[in-house]
Amino acid sequence: MLKRVFVAPDPGRLRLRSALRAVLGIGSAVALCGLTGHSLVAAVFGGLAALLALFTVLDPTVRGQAVTTALLPAAGVPVLALAAVLHDAPLARDAAFLAVVGAGVYARRWGPRGHSLGVFAFMTYFASQFLHTVPGQLPELYGAMLLSLLASSAVRFGLWCYERRLPPAAPAPPLSGGTGLARPTTRQAVQAMAGGAFALAAGQLLSHDRWYWAVGATWWVFVNTASSGETLVRSFRRVLGTVIGIAVGLGVAVPLHGAPVPTAALLAVCVFGIFYSAAVSYTWMMLAVTVLAGLLYGLLGVLDPGLLVLRVAETGVGALGAVLAVLLVLPVTTHATTDAWIQRALHCVHACTAEAAARLAGSGTADPAARVAELEPLLGRVRASLAPLVHPLSPARARKQRARRVLALLDDCAREVRGLAAVAADPEASHDDRLTAACQRVEAAVAALTAPGTAAGAARHAVAAPEHAHAAEPALAHLHGLERALAELAVPLRAAGRPPLIGA
Numbered sequence: 001m002l003k004r005v006f007v008a009p010d011p012g013r014l015r016l017r018s019a020l021r022a023v024l025g026i027g028s029a030v031a032l033c034g035l036t037g038h039s040l041v042a043a044v045f046g047g048l049a050a051l052l053a054l055f056t057v058l059d060p061t062v063r064g065q066a067v068t069t070a071l072l073p074a075a076g077v078p079v080l081a082l083a084a085v086l087h088d089a090p091l092a093r094d095a096a097f098l099a100v101v102g103a104g105v106y107a108r109r110w111g112p113r114g115h116s117l118g119v120f121a122f123m124t125y126f127a128s129q130f131l132h133t134v135p136g137q138l139p140e141l142y143g144a145m146l147l148s149l150l151a152s153s154a155v156r157f158g159l160w161c162y163e164r165r166l167p168p169a170a171p172a173p174p175l176s177g178g179t180g181l182a183r184p185t186t187r188q189a190v191q192a193m194a195g196g197a198f199a200l201a202a203g204q205l206l207s208h209d210r211w212y213w214a215v216g217a218t219w220w221v222f223v224n225t226a227s228s229g230e231t232l233v234r235s236f237r238r239v240l241g242t243v244i245g246i247a248v249g250l251g252v253a254v255p256l257h258g259a260p261v262p263t264a265a266l267l268a269v270c271v272f273g274i275f276y277s278a279a280v281s282y283t284w285m286m287l288a289v290t291v292l293a294g295l296l297y298g299l300l301g302v303l304d305p306g307l308l309v310l311r312v313a314e315t316g317v318g319a320l321g322a323v324l325a326v327l328l329v330l331p332v333t334t335h336a337t338t339d340a341w342i343q344r345a346l347h348c349v350h351a352c353t354a355e356a357a358a359r360l361a362g363s364g365t366a367d368p369a370a371r372v373a374e375l376e377p378l379l380g381r382v383r384a385s386l387a388p389l390v391h392p393l394s395p396a397r398a399r400k401q402r403a404r405r406v407l408a409l410l411d412d413c414a415r416e417v418r419g420l421a422a423v424a425a426d427p428e429a430s431h432d433d434r435l436t437a438a439c440q441r442v443e444a445a446v447a448a449l450t451a452p453g454t455a456a457g458a459a460r461h462a463v464a465a466p467e468h469a470h471a472a473e474p475a476l477a478h479l480h481g482l483e484r485a486l487a488e489l490a491v492p493l494r495a496a497g498r499p500p501l502i503g504a
Contacts, residue, residue: 017162018054019276023268025155026050029148036147041131042140044296046148048127049076049120053152055275056119059112062163068113069153075117076124076145083128084135094200097212100125101196101219106189122219129212184226187330192222195325199318206313213311217242217318218325226381227337229388231326234282235319236393241283242315245290246308253294254305263295270295338385342493343450345378345410346486350446352417353482357439359424360475368421375414382410402492409492412485420478438479445486449493 010016029050033043053072059065079100086093104118127133133141181187195218203214221238225231256263273288290311297303326332351371358366389396389403 014162015276015279017160019272019274021155021160021162022051022054022275023271024160025054025152026271027268028155029151032147032151033144036143038140038144038147040299041137042144044299045127045131045141046144048123049145050148050152051271051274052120052123053149054156055278056116057112058116062157062161064113065163066153066157068116069149069156071113071117072120072149073145075121077142079121079124080128080133080141080145081135081138083125084133084138087128087132087134097125097129097215098193098196098200101215102189102193104219105192105222106185108188109183109185119223126212126216126219181330184332187332188222188226191325191329192219192322194329195222195318195321195323197321198324199321202317202321203314206317207310210307210310210314213314214318214321217315218321219318221319221322224384227332227385228326230337230384231322233387233391235323236391237282238286239312239316239319241286242290242312244283245287245294246312248287249291249294249308250305253291253298253303254308256295256298258298258301258303260299263299267292267295338382341378341381341385342406342410345375345382346413346446346450348375348378349413349417349482349486350443352421353439353442353479356417356420356424356475357435360435366424368417368424372414372418372421375417379410379414383407405492406489409485409489413482413489416478416482416485420475420482423475423478434476435479438476438483441483442479442486445483449486449489 026047030043030047033046038046049072053069057065057068057072059068082096083093086096100122104122107114107118107121131137181190196215199214199218200211203211206214217238221231221234225234252266253263256266270288270292274285274292277284277288293311294303294308297307348371352368352375355366355368355371359368386403386407388394389399390407394400
């Protein structure tokens with residue numbers, strides 16, 4: 001598991017840059033709060049605001065990121081006021097919390113900006129429970145929020161804005177699905193509220209003071225999941241990361257007793273770990289989050305081993321709430337979600353091929369690199385959707401092998417498409433009729449794979465690639481490799497007489 005974090009590909013060292021910038025941005029925010037005379041509670045709140053701004057704002061352009069960051073207070077200020085005013089009214093406080101949960105999930109229908117604002121609103125309410133905010137603290141907390149967002153933005157958009165030198169990111173667009181309860185974001189909002197209600201009630205049975213950890217666990221399990229299977233796997237990983245994090249916290253955070261200097265150093269390590277591992281291992285990210293929470297409790301002077309054990313129990317309750325919600329309330333099948341993401345990825349493969357062929361034919365507007373950028377997040381969504389089946393604890397061995405085969409072949413497709421795009425970018429590369437014929441065969445193979453009930457015949461649309469390709473024909477070699485991978489995909493995807501890749 002540790003090897004997966006440090007050996008995972010990091011093109012352009014983007015994960016490393018993001019993690020180092022987060023340490024600098026959050027550290028600057030907390031330092032600025034301290035220098036301006038804010039209390040420890042306000043500095044902790046400001047650090048959390050900076051972390052959320054750097055972690056959740058993922059618009060594809062720098063301008064979009066700046067606009068979303070500027071809008072964060074519009075979501076956080078009223079929610080913080082609501083939580084503080086309702087602090088001494090438990091029933092109203094709980095009802096408002098569930099409403100914030102539902103609204104935060106529903107906001108994802110508006111893309112990355114809606115997602116960021118929804119997360120910030122939820123975490124603001126959560127932080128208010130964590131810090132036991134009352135109305136008299138609001139002016140100081142508002143000041144800390146604004147100062148921290150300014151400090152982290154100065155780092156992100158000024159001191160270290162590496163995105164300006166990179167092509168815009170291409171987040172995978174959410175799956176569409178009609179109106180009302182047919183819309184995925186609406187269904188997930190209802191599920192999150194149902195799971196949150198269970199977690200809130202069960203969490204309060206465990207603790208009248210720390211119940212909000214259960215609601216937080218339910219919320220974060222729903223982030224970036226689109227099916228029952230994904231939610232089950234994410235719940236397991238959250239609990240596992242929390243348990244490991246508690247073990248580390250008992251050996252690290254508890255003995256420190258909140259000593260400022262070593263605690264600050266370890267907090268920086270945890271922030272780095274959260275950002276560096278988030279894209280490749282949810283378990284390791286949760287380990288870092290759990291240790292960070294223990295260190296913060298140490299700074300606030302309330303840390304003890306019993307509190308860490310309670311954290312595990314509350315996380316388990318929250319994960320159970322999410323599992324029950326996705327299984328019993330408007331469930332979304334893993335098979336349907338997986339099929340939709342695979343089809344999107346295959347259509348993108350075809351679009352990449354068509355753009356590369358047009359570029360080789362002399363088109364000045366064709367841009368295969370942009371299509372390749374779109375393909376990467378789509379493949380990430382396919383991997384996430386297939387995660388339940390390829391998980392080590394999955395009992396369906398035959399389907400696990402087929403799922404792994406699908407992932408391997410899609411990775412082959414991506415590799416060939418990237419190579420084709422690189423060849424097309426060479427001004428010396430030229431076009432011939434064989435490229436046109438090969439692109440037409442790729443189009444036919446993709447059409448066969450994505451048309452219901454016909455993918456088993458995809459192999460008939462692809463011709464066998466030659467045993468070797470001449471060095472002078474690299475584009476044709478990549479196309480033949482792509483044809484081969486698409487033809488082989490027909491077997492695990494739509495093999496006759498076999499059950500669906502993922503059960504309904």
